[in-house]
Amino acid sequence: MAMLLEMRGISKRFGGTQALDNVHFAVDRGEVVGLLGENGAGKSTLIKILAGVHTRDQGDILMDGRPVAIHNPQDAQRLGVAVIYQELNLTPNQTVAENVFLHRPQRMSKLLGKLGFVDRARRARETQALFEQLGIVGLDPRRKVGELSVAFQQLTEIAKALAFDARLIVMDEPTSALPDEEVEHLFAIIRRLKARGLGVVFVSHRLNEVRAICDRVVVLRDGQNAGGLPIAEASDARLIAMMVGRPIENLYPKRPAQPGAVVLEVEGLTRRGVIEDITFHIRAGEVVGLAGLVGSGRTEVARAIFGADRVDSGTIRLNGRPVHIRSPQDARRLGIGYVPEDRKVQGLVLGMTVRDNTTLTVLRQLARGGQFISWPEVERTAQRYVDELQVRPPRTDLLVGSLSGGNQQKVVLAKWLAANLNVLLLDEPTRGIDVGAKAEIHALIDELAHRGMAILLISSELPEMLAMSDRILVMSEGRLAGQLSRAEATQERVLALASGKR
Structure with missing residues (x-):
């Protein structure tokens, strides 16, 4: 037949x-x-x-x-x-x-x-x-x-x-x-x-x-x-x-961490009906995973830290000093970046070029005297990160909406790397991208941690979470249900905590 x-x-x-x-x-x-x-x-x-x-x-x-x-x-x-x-x-x-x-x-x-x-x-x-x-x-x-x-x-x-x-x-x-x-x-x-x-x-x-x-x-x-x-x-x-067209030797290129001093502290962060009494810290050079089922409040924690959503109570400290973050602009000035789960809606301006998207966070620094933008410097900055992150095609003049999902995600990351951050919040950084781009983004996460950045990683892919995190925090119904060290963390333990079991 x-x-x-x-x-x-x-x-x-x-x-x-x-x-x-x-x-x-x-x-x-x-x-x-x-x-x-x-x-x-x-x-x-x-x-x-x-x-x-x-x-x-x-x-x-x-x-x-x-x-x-x-x-x-x-x-x-x-x-x-x-x-x-x-x-x-x-x-x-x-x-x-x-x-x-x-x-x-x-x-x-x-x-x-x-x-x-x-x-x-x-x-x-x-x-x-x-x-x-x-x-x-x-x-x-x-x-x-x-x-x-x-x-x-x-x-x-x-x-x-x-x-x-x-x-x-x-x-x-x-x-x-x-x-x-x-x-x-x-x-x-x-x-x-x-x-x-x-x-x-x-x-x-x-x-x-x-x-x-x-x-x-x-x-x-x-x-x-x-x-x-x-x-x-x-x-x-x-x-x-x-x-x-080639073997990928290591999809999760994670090196042993050497955490430094505490960079980000969150204490009692609460948004009524959404997240409740969230307390944790991240050290320099550390990747902390935030796991949980869809609807558990993971994204809401990241958005609250970044100032995208209001909070009712709680304290955020950077390098030991309390800070007030009322907007993403406040977070950016303090050296906090956020890669959202929906890159097309929240992370990029699809009708703008790779160059424009990459330098969105640093235009003020690239302006002479704070007034006139130096376009040659804009081009040099964008090309630097396009080359460093191996964006394909390696052109800054293309509309970012014309790129593949993996390359769009690299542009989102480039935007924040250009901003010289201390803390990076990553929400589903490899969702919807191919395995080759995943390996490259995993390698970048590892490299940023080794440069001393404090990283919060949210992912629904448990193998990624287990492989790339130094510690894993697990959320359930808007609260932190537990914490697992890298040695303790297994899929079964993470899922048990996420579903409300101890």
Whole structure:
């Protein structure tokens, strides 16, 4: 029997950039195929060609062995292809049921249906029936999508795909914003889809998850096929070598710490209903991990220290002296930087260049006499950090929005390195970036610590947290639930504290 989907010899060029060059990709019924590659490898372009967002320059697409034409998203939908993007495509002010049947409204029968009246009761019943097929519990079809967690929003997207009889579902980084307990729930639903005979394409940078859910993997590199492996043969080392074209000797290059004096002290930090009585310290040259489940208050602690959110009580000391931080500007002047979890919304100005973003925090220092900006000095400063952090392409004149996720994150870090900090708060610094860029950012974290910077590291990836931290603080429901030394810390102990167990 012919494969469910075959893409043969797909090529696509954007101006002077060859995004895809003779790429082959296939998925069968009841199969989960991992699609891997560094940022910029061509994964997104291939997916968008399949979804009808882009048209191919060359190559063939076959469904069930027959050539098909996909010129727009409607063509893809008619063929049973659904793509669930990392940025979910839902309308937050409508209900779950309205979103599920957005493209196929459940009309009333006879005249009322012809007049456009929707059968809300039928829509709710059919939405609930889809949830039951997928094993989804606790999701009310009448709730507004904007009120849902990311996990429930993703489940709504999956139900929406099934509502128009999708036979192939592409999931682009579906676990990037999910806590560990929700990832396993998603995997259970993927297994149900597989058992029903659907094909699933699973795009992810998390290799442990790829091995947990996929039957085989296909790797792209520089717009070309780099190879494919059955999952039993897909070790980290082999996958990384295929993705980056070289072996990465150490994904977590952490050297033994030599902590100095206490730089940052937080005592009794409280924001009512959000965080309560947070007390800890970080020494010079130390990486302190802040772990916890999504919603535990980790990000809120970082934002409170940085002055982005108000606090009701508590004291912050820098080098033993109490400081008052009422805004991010105060934090910046005191030598505190913050790399937020959403780099595109909070960390960068996407419509500005790499040069402009890199020097945002130091423009006043680069101004002659505090008034006139020295543009040659701006360029030299930006180029210095672009070179030091190996931003690719190594150009300061490019719009930062045109860079891959990993390179965008390097620009966020460059912005703060230029500011000559004492304390750096890192919130999910490697979320959504490829394994090569992860290794580079891990090496940078280690280097900054060895230069004497005090670093607070927030991460939902426990292997990263365990490997890069000298100590780990664990939060649960807005409070610190405990502290673990590097020697004591295991995934089991961290999760036990995070879930409220001692």
